[in-house]
Amino acid sequence: MSAVVSPIREPLIQGGKSYHQITEDIVSPTEKTPSTAWVIAFIIAVTGLAFYVFCVAWTVWVGIGSWDLNRTIGWGWDITNFVWWVGIGHAGTLISAILLLFRQKWRTGVNRAAEAMTIFAVMCAGQFPLIHMGRLWLGFFIFPYPNTRGPLWVNFNSPLLWDVFAISTYFTVSLLFWYTGLVPDFATVRDRAKGLRRKIYNFVSFGWTGSAKHWQRWESLSLILAGLATPLVLSVHTIVSFDFATSVIPGWHTTIFPPYFVAGAIFSGFAMVQTLMLITRKILKLEQYITIGHIESMNKVILLTGTIVGVAYLTELFIAWYSGYIYEQFAFYNRVLGPYWWSYVGMMSCNVLSPQIFWWKKFRRSIFVTFVMSIFVNIGMWFERFVIIATTLARDYLPSSWSYYTPTWVEIGLFVGTLGLFFTLYLIFTRVAPVVAVAEIKAILKSAGDQYTGPNAHGHGHHVGHKKDIPAGGTVDIDDPETGQSTDH
Amino acid sequence: MNQFTLEARHKSVLIGAVILGVLCLGLTFLFYDDELHSRFWSNYLHNTVFFTGIAFVSLFVLAAFTTAYAGWHTVFKRIWEAYAFFLIPGLVLFLVIIAGIWGHFHHLYHWTNEADVATDRIMLGKSGFLNKYWYTFGTIIIMGTWIFFANKLRSISVEEDLHGTTDYAFHRRIRRWSAAFLPIAGFTSAALIWQWVMSVDAHWYSTLFAWYATASWFVAAMALTIMTLIFLKSRGYYQNVTDEHLHDLGKYMFAFSVFWTYLWFSQYMLIWYGNNGEETIYFRTRLDEYRVLFFGNLLLNFATPFLVLMRNDTKRKFGTLVFASVICFFGHWWDFFLMIKPGVLHTTHEALAHGAEAAADAAHHGGFTAGFTIPGLLEVGTMLGFLGGFLWFALSRLEKAPLTPSNDPYIEESLHHHV
Numbered sequence: 001m002s003a004v005v006s007p008i009r010e011p012l013i014q015g016g017k018s019y020h021q022i023t024e025d026i027v028s029p030t031e032k033t034p035s036t037a038w039v040i041a042f043i044i045a046v047t048g049l050a051f052y053v054f055c056v057a058w059t060v061w062v063g064i065g066s067w068d069l070n071r072t073i074g075w076g077w078d079i080t081n082f083v084w085w086v087g088i089g090h091a092g093t094l095i096s097a098i099l100l101l102f103r104q105k106w107r108t109g110v111n112r113a114a115e116a117m118t119i120f121a122v123m124c125a126g127q128f129p130l131i132h133m134g135r136l137w138l139g140f141f142i143f144p145y146p147n148t149r150g151p152l153w154v155n156f157n158s159p160l161l162w163d164v165f166a167i168s169t170y171f172t173v174s175l176l177f178w179y180t181g182l183v184p185d186f187a188t189v190r191d192r193a194k195g196l197r198r199k200i201y202n203f204v205s206f207g208w209t210g211s212a213k214h215w216q217r218w219e220s221l222s223l224i225l226a227g228l229a230t231p232l233v234l235s236v237h238t239i240v241s242f243d244f245a246t247s248v249i250p251g252w253h254t255t256i257f258p259p260y261f262v263a264g265a266i267f268s269g270f271a272m273v274q275t276l277m278l279i280t281r282k283i284l285k286l287e288q289y290i291t292i293g294h295i296e297s298m299n300k301v302i303l304l305t306g307t308i309v310g311v312a313y314l315t316e317l318f319i320a321w322y323s324g325y326i327y328e329q330f331a332f333y334n335r336v337l338g339p340y341w342w343s344y345v346g347m348m349s350c351n352v353l354s355p356q357i358f359w360w361k362k363f364r365r366s367i368f369v370t371f372v373m374s375i376f377v378n379i380g381m382w383f384e385r386f387v388i389i390a391t392t393l394a395r396d397y398l399p400s401s402w403s404y405y406t407p408t409w410v411e412i413g414l415f416v417g418t419l420g421l422f423f424t425l426y427l428i429f430t431r432v433a434p435v436v437a438v439a440e441i442k443a444i445l446k447s448a449g450d451q452y453t454g455p456n457a458h459g460h461g462h463h464v465g466h467k468k469d470i471p472a473g474g475t476v477d478i479d480d481p482e483t484g485q486s487t488d489h
Numbered sequence: 490m491n492q493f494t495l496e497a498r499h500k501s502v503l504i505g506a507v508i509l510g511v512l513c514l515g516l517t518f519l520f521y522d523d524e525l526h527s528r529f530w531s532n533y534l535h536n537t538v539f540f541t542g543i544a545f546v547s548l549f550v551l552a553a554f555t556t557a558y559a560g561w562h563t564v565f566k567r568i569w570e571a572y573a574f575f576l577i578p579g580l581v582l583f584l585v586i587i588a589g590i591w592g593h594f595h596h597l598y599h600w601t602n603e604a605d606v607a608t609d610r611i612m613l614g615k616s617g618f619l620n621k622y623w624y625t626f627g628t629i630i631i632m633g634t635w636i637f638f639a640n641k642l643r644s645i646s647v648e649e650d651l652h653g654t655t656d657y658a659f660h661r662r663i664r665r666w667s668a669a670f671l672p673i674a675g676f677t678s679a680a681l682i683w684q685w686v687m688s689v690d691a692h693w694y695s696t697l698f699a700w701y702a703t704a705s706w707f708v709a710a711m712a713l714t715i716m717t718l719i720f721l722k723s724r725g726y727y728q729n730v731t732d733e734h735l736h737d738l739g740k741y742m743f744a745f746s747v748f749w750t751y752l753w754f755s756q757y758m759l760i761w762y763g764n765n766g767e768e769t770i771y772f773r774t775r776l777d778e779y780r781v782l783f784f785g786n787l788l789l790n791f792a793t794p795f796l797v798l799m800r801n802d803t804k805r806k807f808g809t810l811v812f813a814s815v816i817c818f819f820g821h822w823w824d825f826f827l828m829i830k831p832g833v834l835h836t837t838h839e840a841l842a843h844g845a846e847a848a849a850d851a852a853h854h855g856g857f858t859a860g861f862t863i864p865g866l867l868e869v870g871t872m873l874g875f876l877g878g879f880l881w882f883a884l885s886r887l888e889k890a891p892l893t894p895s896n897d898p899y900i901e902e903s904l905h906h907h908v
Contacts, residue, residue, distance in 0.1 A: 004905040006560055008657060008898040101740075103908075234751060246762040253763045256696035258755040300556075304671075311675045312696075319696045322683075324614040325767065359668075 011450035012106055015288040019442055022289075026434045026441070027189055029284045034431060037283055042427045048420015055413035056131055064134045066410045072401050073393040077411040078128045079243075080385040081418065084268070085125035086167065086240055087261075087381060090233060091269025092118025093174050096181070097229035100222075105448055106297050108440040109290045112185075112433075113280060114273045115178040120425040121272070122171045124418040129163070131414065159242035166239040170232045177225045183208055184218065184439045237265040244388060251331035251392040254319070260312035264381060267305035267351070270298050271377035276426065278371050280435060289436050292365050299364040302377060306355035309384075313352065331392060339404055340391040343383050350380025490726050491891045495884050503881040510874005513867045521859060521867060527837040528860040530595040531830055532868055534586060536875040538685050539825045541579030541632075542706035543713060543879070547572035548639050549674050550710070552667035555642075560899030561737055561906045565730050567894065568714055570646060571886040573639035575879050580632045587625045598624075599691040599836040611692050619688050627684055631677040638670045646894055653896025660898050678703055686825070689832035693771045697756045702828065704749040708790070709821040711742040712814040717880070719807055726892055732805045733906045739804030742817060746794035749821075753787070774831050778856075781863050782827045789820030822872055826864055834861045 017025070034042075059066055069076050092115035099107040130139050142164050144154045154161050187208035190201035208214060241261035244252035274295065281290040320332040335344050354376050363369045390405050429435070446452055518529040547569040554562055562569075589595040599605060599612065600619040606612045612619065642663060649659035679699035687698050695701075715738050721727045760768045775783045793816045803809035859865055864872075894900060 004901050006899045006902045007655070008660070009558070231747075238751075238755065242759070245759045248763050248765060253759070253765070254696045255698075255756045255759050256700070257759070259697070259700060259752065307672055307675065311679065314676070315679060315696050315699070319694050322615055322618060323694045323767075324611040324692075 005447055005453050009448075009453065010291070010293040011452075011454035012109060012291065012293060012448035013289060013441065013445055014291055014450045016451040017288065017445065017449060019445070022441055022445070023188060023192075023438060025286070026289070026436045026438050027185075027192060030189060030431060030434065031192070035283065038427065038430070041423070045420050045423035045427055048417055049424045050420070051413055052417020052420050055410050055417050056127075056136075058410055059131055059414070060134070060136055062410075064132070066408060068405055068408050068411065070403055070405070072396045072403060073390065073405045075389050075393065076405055077386075077407045077415060078132045080382065080389050081415050082125050082128035083240055083385040083389075084382045085121050085128075085418065085422075086236060087265035087268045087385075088272045088378075089118045089121035089125060089170075089174075089269065090237060090262070090265035091273045092116070093170070093177065093229045093233050094266055094269065095273075096177055097226040097233060100226050101230065104297075105444050106294050108437055108444055109294045110273060110277055110298070110436075111440070112178075112181065112437045113276060113429075113435045114269075115174065115181070116429045116433075116435075117272060117276055117426065118174050118269070119171065119178060120422050120429075121269075122167065122174065123425070124422050126167065126171075127418060127421075128414075129160075159239060159246050162239045163243060166232075166236050170236045173225060173229050173232055177222075177229055180218065180221055180225060181437055181440070182433055184210065184215075185434045185437065188438050189434065234262050237261040249392055249396075250325070250327040251320075251335065252388065254316060256312055256315055260309065263305045263308040263312065264351075264384060267302060267309055268377060268381035270301050270305070271374040271381070274298055274302070274370055274374035275378065278367060278374070280430065284430065284435060286436060289441060292367075295367070295370055296361070296364045299358045299370060299373075302373070303355050303358040303364075306351055306377070310352035313348070327397070331395070334395045335387060335391050338391060338395060340387065340394065343387050343391065347380055347383040347387050350376045351384060354380075490728070491893055493721070493726055493884070493887050493892050495888055496724075499884075500881070503877045503884075506873045506877025507881065508874075510871050510877065513870030513874060517860065517867045517871070523837060523841065525596045525837055525840060527596060527833055528867075530586075530589065530597050531833040532860070532871045533582075534597055534685075534833075535822075535825055535829050536872055537579065537582040537586065538829070539706075539709070539822055540575060540875050540879045541583070542702070542825075543710045544573050544575035544579055544639075545635060545674070545678065546703070546706045546710040547714075548576070548635060548642070548670070549678075550707075551642060552638070552670040552674070555664055555667040556671060560902035561734065563897050563899040563903035564734065564893050564906075565714075565718060565727060566646070567887060567890060567892055568717060568883075570639075570643045570890075571883040572710070572714075572879075573643070574886045575882055576632060576636045576639055578878065578882055580629070580636065583628050583632065587621075587628060590621045590624060596836055596840050597833055598688055599832075599839070600688060602840065605839075615691070619684075619691065624684050627680060631681055634673060634677065638666060638673075641666045642670075646897075647890045649896050650891060650894055657898045659896070686828050689829050690771060690835075691832075692767065693832075695756055695760070695768070695771075697752060701749070701752045701756055702825075704745060704752050705790075705821045705824050708742060708745045708749055708794075708817050711738055711745065712818040712821075714738060715742065715810055715814045716818070717883075719811055721892075729893060729904055731906070733908050734903075735807075735810060736801075736804045736908050737906075739798055739810055739813070742813065743794060743798040743804070746790060746798070746817060750787075750791040750795075753791075774835070775827065779827060779831055779862060782823065782830075786820070786824050786827055789816055789823055793817075793820070823864070826868070830861045834858060 013022075015021075067076065067078070092111075095107050095111045095114045099111075130136060133139060133141075142154060142161070144156070144161075183205050186201050186205035187210065190198055190205055193201055238258040238261065241257035245254060245257040247253055277290050277295070277298075281287050317332055317336075320328045323329070354373060357363045357369070357373070363373075394405055395402050451457060514529060514532065517532060518526055522528045551566060551569045551573065554566075586595075586597070590598070590601050593601070596602070598619070600615065601621065606616055645659050645663050645666070649663075653659050682699040682702045686702055687694070715735060718727060718730055718735065718738070722730060757772060760772060763769075794813050797803055797809055797813045797816075803813070860868060897903075
């Protein structure tokens with residue numbers, strides 16, 4: 001990484017932090033008694049989780065008949081939720097691996113929490129295919145192994161099986177990546193702890209001593225895992241898209257699905273990161289590490305991926321007309337103007353139209369707008385999967401079997417319940433691990449701390465001004481002060 | 490040496506290449522062609538699309554990097570500014586194809602044959618988009634817009650050299666134009682690729698096609714950039730472009746070769762798995778009659794860059810980097826050859842055959858057709874001619890401004906770039 005920093009870059013760490021202060025700020029939340037806000041949130045989340053367990057038990061006891069699936073609509077909320085959660089689980093590894101390869105320093109502020117979110121989201125996603133089997137206790141049938149059931153093997157031709165491999169691989173590598181990053185930070189927590197707590201953190205940090213050799217191996221491993229994780233980020237949602245695109249169902253069989261699903265996944269993943277980060281930074285007082293600049297960068301990613309998804313929606317519509325294939329044409333007519341028109345409107349307005357407000361810098365840097373938008377995008381991306389699944393299945397080749405699908409309370413309960421599962425895990429995470437990568441933040445302090453670069457710099461920074469009239473380390477705000485609008489729209 | 494001058498010797502080499510290209514096109518037209526001159530016209534279309542695409546991608550990359558706060562490329566961004574200007578001759582080249590559509594000089598596109606469209610339900614359904622008006626005005630208006638943006642980014646950048654101050658007002662303007670260009674580029678490039686390339690197979694469609702073709706252009710543009718930079722370095726220019734910058738360009742070439750393969754696989758696999766006759770015919774033809782092209786495509790554009798550029802050091806050594814660039818550049822030219830030629834040949838056979846039965850025979854002709862089944866010497870000569878023209882035009886633009894911009898807010902970062 002270059003030590004020379006352009007004068008127009010914003011500092012990524014504010015408040016003139018010293019190395020010690022960084023440790024204090026980030027590690028102390030794990031050492032204190034939880035705040036009232038945390039306790040209330042945790043109670044709500046656990047209640048959701050309990051409701052989830054209840055709905056799963058109901059589904060298993062009563063059977064899949066407790067859902068409103070019927071003869072043509074074999075997939076409803078379950079697979080919608082599955083794809084939605086898998087999509088959300090894309091941002092973490094994208095931030096850790098791809099932004100690492102692109103040398104984006106702002107990733108350090110959010111990578112830890114985003115990776116945790118990824119892992120929890122994938123765990124939520126994995127629930128749905130399992131529950132959908134009905135007989136949960138036979139879930140291990142999805143693994144190909146020599147068995148006593150006669151020559152009964154899994155169907156290797158099915159993209160659903162590829163999903164099993166893709167998602168379990170992704171989960172494993174994401175988990176390893178996340179844990180590897182945590183090792184030195186667990187050691188930092190240990191060094192401040194006493195008694196049993198010290199023993200536990202010593203165990204989970206593998207007795208890390210911080211020797212040069214440890215760091216060297218740690219860096220090698222991080223790079224290898226980043227290299228492995230990068231194709232995995234693409235492969236997971238590609239294979240999820242194959243679940244639909246390999247079929248010959250109009251509206252599903254389209255070649256743009258793989259890259260467009262990946263773009264949509266990154267889109268929804270970043271929206272969820274925003275939702276979580278805005279709350280986390282406030283409650284844990286991490287505003288100087290997860291700055292407005294970080295939020296703005298993520299909003300730009302949301303604008304970009306939202307627009308890519310928009311290009312894909314319009315491409316699909318256009319090619320459906322262009323193909324001259326009447327079933328494809330009907331499928332898209334039905335999506336836009338059929339009985340589920342409201343879900344198409346929800347998808348288009350939340351995913352494509354509303355993110356366009358991020359062309360204005362004022363909105364990109366507004367906490368309130370960002371929070372509302374992150375919820376919008378999450379809703380919109382849920383609708384996208386619902387549009388693809390339900391509207392298509394409700395109008396299949398035989399008009400006599402056309403129907404309309406509405407979820408039962410059990411299906412809604414399962415969805416709400418996974419939110420409970422997700423937030424329970426996330427809230428526990430904020431109590432046991434540093435939610436910002438301490439070691440990685442320290443590594444960028446001298447090139448991105450505001451005492452070294454930016455308007456508050458003391459002038460001893462590493463920045464080389466190429467004009468005499470800017471002080472070393474000075475930042476030039478090139479944005480228009482009157483309108484507060486960005487330079488880049 | 491921050492001021493580039495195209496040496497007379499090199500200029501004559503480039504002009505020689507252009508003459509060779511014109512000669513090859515002429516020979517193709519006069520002696521080695523069918524009565525519709527489809528080999529001549531398809532070679533012309535193929536190279537026009539390929540080199541125009543490289544110019545478009547150069548502009549797109551410039552805009553994308555600026556919007557994403559990238560700094561490392563600043564030292565050599567003039568190369569991409571210069572490449573982008575090939576959009577102007579690109580438009581002129583397309584005007585010839587457009588004139589051909591109006592004057593019926595060529596049979597590149599089946600949908601231009603009104604008699605056939607009238608009796609063909611599929612083409613009739615598409616005629617709202619596949620018609621000479623859309624082709625003409627779409628190409629002129631969209632390429633005109635691209636040229637407008639190329640001109641904006643370049644002229645502000647040159648102005649910044651002369652009058653830039655530390656309030657970076659010029660950079661602010663560049664960023665505005667860059668960000669505005671991105672969505673425009675996203676929508677318009679797809680529309681043109683459908684018209685220019687996909688409609689060669691007038692019945693066939695694939696939603697992924699536009700992104701696939703753009704990825705192909707992207708790798709070719711990176712390969713050409715690397716080769717140009719290394720050449721200029723060997724002539725004593727761009728000493729400030731180091732192994733670090735080339736390493737990053739190599740990474741882009743590697744990453745987008747893999748991305749191209751990902752799109753190739755997604756498109757092929759989904760069509761193979763779906764097994765719809767309307768879709769599989771595209772690959773069936775290519776597998777049966779263009780086997781060398783089909784597998785060569787994967788060898789050149791996936792296997793070679795993947796294996797050669799996998800290691801760190803091969804992206805930093807000029808020898809391996811130039812080798813991979815030559816293969817990738819030629820490989821993606823080959824890829825566009827495979828996208829365009831089979832459709833044109835099919836249209837030609839149908840047009841030349843008389844009666845429905847003969848047309849059905851012609852559709853399954855098999856066998857070897859010079860200039861279609863694999864690229865011949867005339868095709869390679871034509872490509873060298875276009876390449877010579879492209880470089881001549883781009884390098885003449887490069888002469889008009891200093892090689893490395895000054896007063897850019899990222900220039901110091903770029904000069905001290907370290908991977």
